[in-house]
Amino acid sequence: MTTEAGDLRDLPSLTPGPAELADLELLLNGAFQPLTGFLGAVDAATVAAAGRLADGTPWPAAVTLAVPEDLTKEERVVLTDPEGVPLAILHIAETWQDNVSPAGFPGGDPLRASETTSWHAAGRVETLALPEHGTFRRLRLTPREVRAELAGATTLALATRGPLHRRHLGQLRQLAEKLDARLLLMPLIGEGHDDALVRALLAVRRELPAGTLVVPVPLIERPGRDLALAAHVAAAYGATHFFLEPAAGAEEAARAGAQALPLTSGQLPIEPVTPEPWAYDESVEVWRPVSKIEPDHIRPEPTEAELAAMLDRGEKIPEWFTLPAVAEELRRANPPRHERGLTVFFTGLSGSGKSTIARGLADALVERGGRTVTLLDGDVVRRLLSAGLTFSRDDRDLNIRRIGYVAAEITRHGGVAICAPIAPYAATRAEVRRMVNAAGDFVLVHVATPLEECERRDRKGLYAKARAGLIPEFTGISDPYELPDDAELTIDTSQLTPEAAVERVLDLLVAGGWVRSE
Ligand SMILES: Nc1ncnc2c1ncn2[C@@H]1O[C@H](COP(=O)(O)OS(=O)(=O)O)[C@@H](OP(=O)(O)O)[C@H]1O
Numbered sequence: 001m002t003t004e005a006g007d008l009r010d011l012p013s014l015t016p017g018p019a020e021l022a023d024l025e026l027l028l029n030g031a032f033q034p035l036t037g038f039l040g041a042v043d044a045a046t047v048a049a050a051g052r053l054a055d056g057t058p059w060p061a062a063v064t065l066a067v068p069e070d071l072t073k074e075e076r077v078v079l080t081d082p083e084g085v086p087l088a089i090l091h092i093a094e095t096w097q098d099n100v101s102p103a104g105f106p107g108g109d110p111l112r113a114s115e116t117t118s119w120h121a122a123g124r125v126e127t128l129a130l131p132e133h134g135t136f137r138r139l140r141l142t143p144r145e146v147r148a149e150l151a152g153a154t155t156l157a158l159a160t161r162g163p164l165h166r167r168h169l170g171q172l173r174q175l176a177e178k179l180d181a182r183l184l185l186m187p188l189i190g191e192g193h194d195d196a197l198v199r200a201l202l203a204v205r206r207e208l209p210a211g212t213l214v215v216p217v218p219l220i221e222r223p224g225r226d227l228a229l230a231a232h233v234a235a236a237y238g239a240t241h242f243f244l245e246p247a248a249g250a251e252e253a254a255r256a257g258a259q260a261l262p263l264t265s266g267q268l269p270i271e272p273v274t275p276e277p278w279a280y281d282e283s284v285e286v287w288r289p290v291s292k293i294e295p296d297h298i299r300p301e302p303t304e305a306e307l308a309a310m311l312d313r314g315e316k317i318p319e320w321f322t323l324p325a326v327a328e329e330l331r332r333a334n335p336p337r338h339e340r341g342l343t344v345f346f347t348g349l350s351g352s353g354k355s356t357i358a359r360g361l362a363d364a365l366v367e368r369g370g371r372t373v374t375l376l377d378g379d380v381v382r383r384l385l386s387a388g389l390t391f392s393r394d395d396r397d398l399n400i401r402r403i404g405y406v407a408a409e410i411t412r413h414g415g416v417a418i419c420a421p422i423a424p425y426a427a428t429r430a431e432v433r434r435m436v437n438a439a440g441d442f443v444l445v446h447v448a449t450p451l452e453e454c455e456r457r458d459r460k461g462l463y464a465k466a467r468a469g470l471i472p473e474f475t476g477i478s479d480p481y482e483l484p485d486d487a488e489l490t491i492d493t494s495q496l497t498p499e500a501a502v503e504r505v506l507d508l509l510v511a512g513g514w515v516r517s518e
């Protein structure tokens, strides 16, 4: 059954999250063929366990849609983009539930690690319109368009979340020649702001054979399944071969644990091609196959960690290693730490000293100059940004997510956000760390003043009220505080002056390079 335009008004609608919208785009444009919709419980389980749909078709990753419970009674739901433009009708064939344990809570109090359940809807998606949001839209060709462009040529696809350096370019040129293949570069753009990645790939195109295509793919990272899924997308685009670095499978597997699928030709829809090792030959100053270089002429290339450290310190990425245009994109995406956006996130009990230290830090940074500083204090946020929220778990989480969202935006724009809420839940703090890290750096400071000292201070008389049972759900008394195990700094203020506490944070920021020493 297809849906008439007039019917749309009467159907309930849902705007999926960014990850699900990315999947929807690939379902609608055919890049996820043979899938025609979101998976049901059995398919999701067999894909997770064995990399196959229930009918045996190889498929590497679960493509699922979470829905609020009230939509599970519906037969059809309109899926819209973030602005409310209808993109598709989901014909619901099945609704199912799974249990998600809160992440980032290792070894915590089992009483507090309550499981949450989420509903999913499965079924075919009927296209209404292809999405129009997102950067580099003109490059995001559909599989049909890419296949038409490739016209049946042997094509080597490369999917990547990082830029290509001179070694990759040499290897690609060699393979393209050997296979007599066209090249298809697929920057995998996730939820973040990956425009720098796309620009970095566009910048290397002129070093590659004519006709090399760059097609950004909105593919959310799925550790352990990422490359296998990208290979399926490449196959849908008409590629015949898939570039796989020798260590790619192993690295992915290590990151994802036992969940990773093997990246062998039996598991992939197109032929994996592993380049031969290349290195920089110092004696002639060119990149070439290792087999052609005297071992003592090989100059080791910087590791990812070394590159990141160079960028942190604002050092030039050497030209022998990467093209200047790529280095410039890397620098723009990762400015030196003293210019990079930063969130300093204080967490701790009420009265532990968060606001006092946060204010002192903000003043000290403003006095030093060179940084724009925004203070998002717990009390102040609750009067404005989070006015009306309670202290239930859900409302606390929403409060912290709002703070995290604002902090991430400040960070993205190169500012310093200083946050000082209680933030009692580890999983929510971890979520904020992830949000901010997509934009810049995140430093967690646990103000670990013992409860007895906070209660002794009781500046606002709240502990006395909480003890008297007048405030239900008071953190530390009748509501949980999950101790951080990932804090960059822990400060107990019971034996410390406020000035000394601020100094500790400043020392950390100076040592880390975010703030220049005076
Ligand atoms: N039930 C309950 N539990 C904890 N705190 C309470 C509660 N009711 C009111 N207050 C006051 O609200 C401040 C904490 O707000 P936060 O936004 O930081 O809390 S949370 O992060 O959302 O948990 C906190 O301020 P700080 O003392 O600055 O931490 C308290 O003054």
Ligand SMILES: Nc1ncnc2c1ncn2[C@@H]1O[C@H](COP(=O)(O)OP(=O)(O)O)[C@@H](O)[C@H]1O
Residues within 6 Å of the ligand: 348, 349, 350, 351, 352, 353, 354, 355, 356, 357, 420, 457, 459, 493, 494, 496, 497, 498, 499, 501
């Ligand atoms: N080293 C210290 N750092 C921060 N606050 C301290 C310190 N020593 C004593 N205090 C006092 O503890 C109280 C902390 O209150 P506040 O900063 O509002 O905490 P919170 O924001 O965590 O609720 C203030 O009265 C502050 O003067």
